[in-house]
Amino acid sequence: MFEHLISIMIFVPIIAGLVTFVLPLSREAARIVGLAVSVVVVLLGLKLFLSFSGASGSFEFVEYAPINESLGIAYSLGVDGISILVLSAAALLFPMVYLLFQTKAKGYYANLLIVQGAMIGAVAATDMVLFYVFWEVMLLPVFFMIGLYGGPNRLPATIKITIYTIAGSLLMLASIIYLGISYHAQSGEWSFAMTNFSEMSLTGSTATLAFVGFMIAFAIKIPLFPFHTWLPDAYTEAPTATTFVLSAVMAKIGVYGVIRFVVPVFDESFARYALILACSGVIGMMYCGIAALAQKDFKRMLAFSSASHMGIIALGIFCMNIQALTGTLYQIVAHATSTGVLFLLLGIIEERTESRNIDDFGGLAAKAPVFAFFFAVAMLASVGLPGTSGFIGEFLIILGAVKFNPIIAVFAGTTLIIGVCYMLWLFQRVFFEKPSSKLADFSDLSAIEILTILPIVILIVVMGIYPQPFIAKIEPSAERQMAVIQKVQQIADNRIEPLKPGQELKTGDL
Amino acid sequence: MHDFMAILPLVATGAGAILVMLAAAFESFKKEGISILGIGLFAFAFFVQLTVESGAPITPYGSVFNGMLVTSTFTKGAGLIILACGFFSAIASQTYFTQNEGFVLEYYCMMLFAACGMLLMTMAAELITVFIALEIMSLAIYTLIASDRRSVLRSEAVLKYLMLGAFAGAFFVMGSVFIYAGAKSTKFADIGQVVAETGFLTNPALVGGSLLILVAFLFKAAAFPFHAWVVDVYDGAPVPVTGFMATAVKTAVFAVFANFLVINGQLQEGWVNYLFYISVLTMFVGNLIAIGQNSLKRMLAASGIVHTGYLIIALVAVNSEGFTGSTIIFYLAAYAASTLGIFAALSYLGGEGEKRNSFEDFNGLAKVRPYSAACIAIFLLSMAGIPPTAGFMGKFYIIAGAFQGGYISLGVLGIFSSILSMWYYLRLIIAMYFREPEEDFEVAEMTLAPLGTFVLALSVFAISFIPVVI
Numbered sequence: 001m002f003e004h005l006i007s008i009m010i011f012v013p014i015i016a017g018l019v020t021f022v023l024p025l026s027r028e029a030a031r032i033v034g035l036a037v038s039v040v041v042v043l044l045g046l047k048l049f050l051s052f053s054g055a056s057g058s059f060e061f062v063e064y065a066p067i068n069e070s071l072g073i074a075y076s077l078g079v080d081g082i083s084i085l086v087l088s089a090a091a092l093l094f095p096m097v098y099l100l101f102q103t104k105a106k107g108y109y110a111n112l113l114i115v116q117g118a119m120i121g122a123v124a125a126t127d128m129v130l131f132y133v134f135w136e137v138m139l140l141p142v143f144f145m146i147g148l149y150g151g152p153n154r155l156p157a158t159i160k161i162t163i164y165t166i167a168g169s170l171l172m173l174a175s176i177i178y179l180g181i182s183y184h185a186q187s188g189e190w191s192f193a194m195t196n197f198s199e200m201s202l203t204g205s206t207a208t209l210a211f212v213g214f215m216i217a218f219a220i221k222i223p224l225f226p227f228h229t230w231l232p233d234a235y236t237e238a239p240t241a242t243t244f245v246l247s248a249v250m251a252k253i254g255v256y257g258v259i260r261f262v263v264p265v266f267d268e269s270f271a272r273y274a275l276i277l278a279c280s281g282v283i284g285m286m287y288c289g290i291a292a293l294a295q296k297d298f299k300r301m302l303a304f305s306s307a308s309h310m311g312i313i314a315l316g317i318f319c320m321n322i323q324a325l326t327g328t329l330y331q332i333v334a335h336a337t338s339t340g341v342l343f344l345l346l347g348i349i350e351e352r353t354e355s356r357n358i359d360d361f362g363g364l365a366a367k368a369p370v371f372a373f374f375f376a377v378a379m380l381a382s383v384g385l386p387g388t389s390g391f392i393g394e395f396l397i398i399l400g401a402v403k404f405n406p407i408i409a410v411f412a413g414t415t416l417i418i419g420v421c422y423m424l425w426l427f428q429r430v431f432f433e434k435p436s437s438k439l440a441d442f443s444d445l446s447a448i449e450i451l452t453i454l455p456i457v458i459l460i461v462v463m464g465i466y467p468q469p470f471i472a473k474i475e476p477s478a479e480r481q482m483a484v485i486q487k488v489q490q491i492a493d494n495r496i497e498p499l500k501p502g503q504e505l506k507t508g509d510l
Numbered sequence: 511m512h513d514f515m516a517i518l519p520l521v522a523t524g525a526g527a528i529l530v531m532l533a534a535a536f537e538s539f540k541k542e543g544i545s546i547l548g549i550g551l552f553a554f555a556f557f558v559q560l561t562v563e564s565g566a567p568i569t570p571y572g573s574v575f576n577g578m579l580v581t582s583t584f585t586k587g588a589g590l591i592i593l594a595c596g597f598f599s600a601i602a603s604q605t606y607f608t609q610n611e612g613f614v615l616e617y618y619c620m621m622l623f624a625a626c627g628m629l630l631m632t633m634a635a636e637l638i639t640v641f642i643a644l645e646i647m648s649l650a651i652y653t654l655i656a657s658d659r660r661s662v663l664r665s666e667a668v669l670k671y672l673m674l675g676a677f678a679g680a681f682f683v684m685g686s687v688f689i690y691a692g693a694k695s696t697k698f699a700d701i702g703q704v705v706a707e708t709g710f711l712t713n714p715a716l717v718g719g720s721l722l723i724l725v726a727f728l729f730k731a732a733a734f735p736f737h738a739w740v741v742d743v744y745d746g747a748p749v750p751v752t753g754f755m756a757t758a759v760k761t762a763v764f765a766v767f768a769n770f771l772v773i774n775g776q777l778q779e780g781w782v783n784y785l786f787y788i789s790v791l792t793m794f795v796g797n798l799i800a801i802g803q804n805s806l807k808r809m810l811a812a813s814g815i816v817h818t819g820y821l822i823i824a825l826v827a828v829n830s831e832g833f834t835g836s837t838i839i840f841y842l843a844a845y846a847a848s849t850l851g852i853f854a855a856l857s858y859l860g861g862e863g864e865k866r867n868s869f870e871d872f873n874g875l876a877k878v879r880p881y882s883a884a885c886i887a888i889f890l891l892s893m894a895g896i897p898p899t900a901g902f903m904g905k906f907y908i909i910a911g912a913f914q915g916g917y918i919s920l921g922v923l924g925i926f927s928s929i930l931s932m933w934y935y936l937r938l939i940i941a942m943y944f945r946e947p948e949e950d951f952e953v954a955e956m957t958l959a960p961l962g963t964f965v966l967a968l969s970v971f972a973i974s975f976i977p978v979v980i
Contacts, residue, residue, distance in 0.1 A: 021884075070979045071910075129906070133897040140896070147944045155944060159936070166896075166932055170925045174909065177921065181913040206918060 006061055006077045009044050009091060010121040010134075013037050017113030017141075020106065030106040034113055035098040041116065045091025049473075054081045057476030059126065067130075071180070072190035077124040081477025085329055085470065086256045089336040090119045090249045097241045099452040100344055101351075104239070108149050111141035112241065119249055123256060128176045128192045131261075132169070138250065139165050142242065150237040157230075157237035164230045168217035175213035178206065179265065198264035198484070211269035214262050215277070221254030222310050224277075225284030232291075235303035240347030243299070247306045248340035252332045255310070258317050259325070264484050271320070275405065278318040282411045285311030289418035293425075298346055298356040301426060306339050308419060309382065315412055316397040322482045324400025329474045331393025334463060337456050338381035338390055344453065345375050348445070353438050358426065363435030368444040372431050374453055379427060381460045383420045389463035516574045516581045519559040519589055520629050526551035527622035534615035541613055545604040548618025549958075552597040555625070559589045577697045580635040580769060584835035588632040588765035591843050592758045596625045598850045598962050599754035605959030606750050606857040610864065612658025620657070621754065624650035628762035635773070637686040637696040637723075640766055644682065644730070647762060648675050651755060655747040667746020674729065674739050682726035688719025698773040710780045720777060723770075724784075730763045733822060734791040737815045741799060744811035749860055752807060753853025756814045757846040764821050764838060771825060772833045778825075785826045786920060793819030793927035800934045805867050809934050810852060813893060816931055817845050823924055824908050827915035836978045837907045843973050844900035848889040851966035855886050858959040859951065866951075869937060874947025882960070883942045885967040892970045894935040895928050900973035907978050 016037045020030050052060055059078030066074045079087060094116050098109070118141070121134035139162070147158040180192050183200055191197075202210075220227045235243045263270055285308050292304035313335060316328030348371075349364075350356055365372040381388035384395070394416065401409035445453070463470060530547060533539050562581075574581055600621060607613040627646030634640040652675070656668035690696055692715030693704040701716075710716060729736040744752045771778040796815030803809040824838045859875070859882060860866050876883035892901035905928065912921035 067975075068977055070977060133902075136897045136902075140891075144943065147940065155940070158944070159940070162936065163929075163932065167929045170895075170929055173906070174922050174925045177906065177910045177913050178918070180910065184914070 003061075004063060005044060005048055006079065006120070006124045007063055009041055009048070010077075010117050010124065012117070013041060013113040013120075014117035017110045017117065020110035020113065025106055027104065027106050027109075028102075030109040031098055031102060031104070034109040035095060037113060038094040038098055038116065041091050041120075042095055045088055048079065048091070049084065049088050052079060052084055052473060054084065054473040054476055057081060057480040062126075070190065071192070073129045073192050074127050075130060076127045076193060077121075077130075078126045079124060081474040082259055082329060082481065083123050083256065084473055085333045086249075086252050087120060087123045089252060089333050090116065090123060093244075093248055093336065093340055093456070096340075096344060096452050096456070097244060099448060101239075101241050101347060103351075104241070105149065108145060108239070108241075111145045112245070115141040115145075115245060119245075119253060122253055126194045128179065128194060128197065128261070130192075131194075132173060132176055135172075135253075136169055138253075139169070142238075142246065142250070145242040146234060146238045149239045150242075151239075152237075153233070154237045157233040160230045161234040164220050164227070168220035168227075171213040172217035175210040175217075178210045178213075182207075194261065194264075197261075200265065201268075202266060203268060207266065208269050211262065211266040211273075214266065215258075215273075218254045218257045218262065219280075221257070222251055222314055223254075223284075223307065224314055225280045225287060225311070228284060228288065228307050231307050232300055232303050235306070236297065236300045240299070240343055240350060243303070244340055244343045244347070247303075247343060248336040251306070251310055252313075252336055255313050255317065255328065255332060258314070259328070259481070263317065263481070267484060274318045274320055278315055278401075278405065278408050281311045281315035281318060282408055282415070283311075284308070285315070285412060285415040286418070289415050289422070293418065293422045296358055298358050298361075298426075298430075299343075299350070300356075301358070301422065302339070302342055302346060305382070305419065305422065306335075308415070309335055309339070312394060312397055312412060312416070315401060315408070316393075319397070319400040319404035321400045321403050322478060323396045324404070325481060326471065326474065326478050327393045327396025327400060329478060330463075330467065330470065331390070331397060333470070334381065334389035334393045334460070337460050337463075338378045338388075341374065341378035341453060341456055341460075342382060345371065345378070348449070349442075352442055355438060358429055360438045361430040361436050362433040362439070363431070364439055364442065365431040366435065367439055367442050370445050370450060374445070374457055375431070376427065377457050377460060379423050381464065383423050384416060387461070387464045389460045389467075391464055392467045513574045515562060516579060516633070518562055519555050519593070520626055520633075522555040522558045523551070523593075523622050523626040523629060526555065527619045527626060530619040530622060531616060534619065539615065541607065541615075542604075544615055544618060545600070545607075548621065549597065549600045549604065551618075551622060552593055552600050552625070555622075556590065556593040556597060559586065559593055559629075562586065574633070577699060578636045578639050579630075579633040580698075581633055582835075584768070584833075584839060585632045585765060587835070587839035588761050588842070589629050591761045591839070591846055592625055592628045592632070595754060595758040595761065595846050595850060596621060598854060598966060599750045599758075601958045601962040602750040602753060602850075602854040602857040603748075605854075605957075606748060606860075609858075609860075609862045609953065610748065612661060612664070612748070614657050617654070617657055620650045620653045624654065624754070625758065628758055631762040632765035632769075634766055635698045635769060637689065637698075640770075641679070641682055641686065643762075643766075644726075645679060647759065648679065651751075651759065654751045654754070655743070657748070657751075663746045664748070667743045670739055670746075671743045678726045678729035678736075681722045681729075685719045685722030685724075685726065688715045688722065690719075692716040692719060698770055702774040702776070705774055705776045710776050720781075724781065727763060727767050727770075728788065731760060731767065731818050731821075732815050733788055733818050734795050734815075737792065737795065737799075737818075740815055741803075741808050741811045744814070745805065745807050749807070749853055749857045749864060752811070753850050753857075756810065756853070757842075757849050760814070760818065760821075761842045761846065764825075764842060765835075768825060768828060768833075768835055768838055771828055772835075778828060782826055785822055786917070789819045789822035789826060789920065790923050791819075792816070792822060793924065794930070797927055797930040797933075800931065803934070804869060806852075806856065806869065806872070806938070807867060809869075809938075810849065813931065813934065814849070816927060817841075817893075819927065820905065820908055820924060823912050823917075823920055826920060827911040827917055834979055837911050840900075840973070840976060840978045841904035841908055843976070844892060844904035844970070847966050847969050847973055848892040848899075848901055851889040851963055851970065852886060854959050854963045854966060855882055855889075858953050858963075861951075861953055869941045872938065873941050873945035875942040875951065878947050878951045882963070885963050886942065887939050888967045888970055890935040890939055894932055898974060899970050901970070903974045903978075 118138040125131035288308035295301035316324040381390040384390040631643035800812035892899035895905040909921040
């Protein structure tokens with residue numbers, strides 16, 4: 001059974017989701033199906049995480065079955081140190097949604113199931129065409145979740161996110177096909193396997209265009225400045241559980257895509273444009289951070305805050321050194337847990353008070369001390385207080401940034417202070433100050449809610465105090481990746497010439 | 511004997527058509543009986559085509575009937591698609607005419623005759639045969655469009671199509687004459703030989719003749735700049751006939767087009783620049799027309815123009831060496847399944863007298879008829895090229911073929927065109943799912959068309975697994 005562990009983790013939720021769609025279940029039954037499946041996935045995910053050794057730095061739990069042999073397209077899956085933490089985040093966080101939000105429609109739970117399966121598939125796929133398929137399938141449930149169950153202005157937000165993402169994905173599709181053709185031209189064989197692509201050497205203007213195609217697709221998903229404009233609307237209008245999925249997991253898959261696909265394949269183009277990309281990451285951080293300061297809507301503020309933090313996670317890749325890369329991989333999970341918990345707690349407030357206006361709140365800490373405590377832990381992790389998970393990752397990234405370019409590091413570090421400003425100010429306005437009448441009958445978290453969130457809060461603290469078990473899993477793979485990075489670095493410093501010219505294809509007559 | 515085996519499907523459809531005609535002469539045969547007969551005959555012809563042995567991948571000079579016809583896996587695939595289109599259109603028609611006026615007993619007879627002409631067209635390897643096939647097909651289609659001759663809308667549509675189609679036919683004959691003057695033969699293989707020996711541009715008769723033939727093909731395939739008739743004619747035809755035209759006619763035309771180009775490798779090289787621009791313009795003009803439409807039939811007609819553009823990409827990248835045509839067949843199959851599916855769904859959801867036809871009429875369909883809406887959404891996603899549907903794999907193969915042939919800019923423009931086309935495909939999905947229903951979508955009691963829609967929705971996924979060689 002366990003040799004097909006990842007496949008089971010992908011297809012059990014997807015099939016359960018489709019069955020839920022088709023069968024005339026009640027919403028409560030749909031929720032229980034969703035909860036049961038997500039708990040199964042959690043158990044399988046734990047099994048995967050614990051039996052994953054990570055020592056070799058290569059793929060484990062490999063599955064392979066050809067789909068189209070003449071073109072070398074295969075159903076191939078695998079996990080290594082780069083994907084293990086993203087995969088765990090996608091596997092572990094979902095039961096909370098079913099436990100905390102009990103009043104959604106049947107179709108909503110079905111969509112949640114499908115999106116989880118697709119996300120696990122996208123992270124585990126080692127064939128580019130397979131990755132693309134999961135990547136697109138991931139979008140459809142989001143489209144329906146926002147469009148059907150979102151806030152009052154959901155339609156423009158849905159169209160915005162859909163057009164943005166599809167445009168990006170189709171450009172990536174062109175780039176994937178280009179890579180396949182180039183591999184065929186260089187080696188004489190057809191393949192779309194990631195490992196084969198990373199052995200190719202690509203130079204020339206067409207390769208740069210393919211790099212841009214990939215980068216735009218991932219930049220939209222992360223989102224990286226200037227492709228972030230869909231984010232505030234989509235995050236705000238989406239139902240909170242969807243916002244949670246988008247920010248905690250889906251955005252991370254964008255970052256993961258850059259590390260997994262862009263850096264090894266387009267090493268030269270990446271090195272050449274790393275500085276520009278790093279700048280865009282820093283600009284996005286500052287811009288979204290300042291925008292977060294000015295928000296009156298609780299959810300919109302968290303949306304901007306999340307975007308700002310994604311900027312620093314992305315920056316970690318563009319710095320091109322081992323510290324920053326490890327920091328990014330670590331921060332992916334740290335941010336998923338902390339932002340995830342923040343959005344979930346916000347969802348609880350929203351459900352109980354039917355308001356998201358920060359001015360409506362005040363004095364919550366006295367009313368609901370447990371709630372306030374959980375919020376405080378997640379918030380402190382989000383701003384990177386030492387002793388929480390957020391500190392390790394952000395520290396490593398800033399350390400790497402100093403090595404990469406001190407000016408960028410200075411700006412990035414300054415922006416972290418903005419993050420502290422808006423978060424603490426938010427905390428003060430919502431939890432202290434004079435009690436608001438809106439919160440008159442706000443009761444503290446119930447036992448189930450406490451038990452749901454507590455494991456994640458414990459995880460935040462454990463990851464902050466004792467990061468070693470996690471780092472040990474990711475380090476060998478990160479070091480393998482560093483071999484690539486060193487090459488990139490050398491190309492960037494012009495110490496070695498690029499190996500041989502890549503496959504240039506004649507362009508059409510336009 | 512082999513020659514006869516090759517045309518068995520032709521015989522089956524032709525004889526079937528005559529059988530239906532004879533049956534229609536008896537008053538006792540009612541609408542239901544004749545519908546079942548028509549559907550059954552299409553199914554029978556499909557199995558005949560399926561069992562017929564076909565030659566190896568296309569052999570330019572291998573021939574049947576002394577070089578008049580050519581059979582290969584390519585023609586067999588095209589034949590299967592055409593007969594499947596006929597089958598599902600017949601199913602849709604049965605349901606359509608339970609709630610619409612204008613049924614004549616010869617309806618299925620004309621459908622079978624049209625399919626017969628199309629099958630002949632896919633196999634034709636000689637210009638006069640192509641012309642005969644073209645006319646058999648076109649005359650039957652004209653009749654199908656105007657089967658309800660009291661309707662002004664139908665008459666207008668058929669008049670437009672007939673006038674322009676007659677022009678296209680005349681162009682084709684003129685082109686054949688020129689080519690005969692230049693190459694002393696009407697066989698594709700002989701023309702190819704002459705072109706290879708003396709060159710394409712040195713012979714004015716060949717240049718002029720092939721240009722006229724190109725015009726005729728582009729007209730029938732609804733490519734820019736001969737696309738203007740499509741929207742009005744498709745809009746005026748009965749829904750199942752529109753579906754049949756949009757899929758089967760396109761398959762037949764592209765099959766003969768590809769055969770013609772592959773056998774005349776030099777001709778393809780001479781045309782490739784024009785085809786390049788034609789495909790780009792076809793895609794973008796089709797998109798612009800489709801974005802402006804408010805009627806579903808007109809939108810689907812315009813999106814058919816866009817798909818013609820993608821298919822021309824495949825023709826641009828056609829390689830005479832080792833041509834299998836599987837990319838084209840795959841795309842046609844994927845496109846046919848999703849287009850027929852939508853038209854089958856429209857046949858029963860359209861209601862009496864096709865009263866539901868605009869985007870607004872389908873507001874909130876998902877809340878009233880969730881399964882129909884889900885099927886339509888699958889068809890739309892397939893047409894838009896979203897995985898894991900067949901439409902995605904079709905686009906993947908077409909673009910991979912274009913890149914492989916070195917036409918990177920063409921592939922990328924195809925991608926941009928897909929992004930544009932999301933606009934109108936998503937618009938229908940948004941209308942169906944995100945808007946509130948204004949009515950309860952009551953339709954007459956029926957079984958066949960919904961069943962056909964469901965089967966097509968499944969096949970949209972199943973087609974993805976057909977292996978393809980680029």
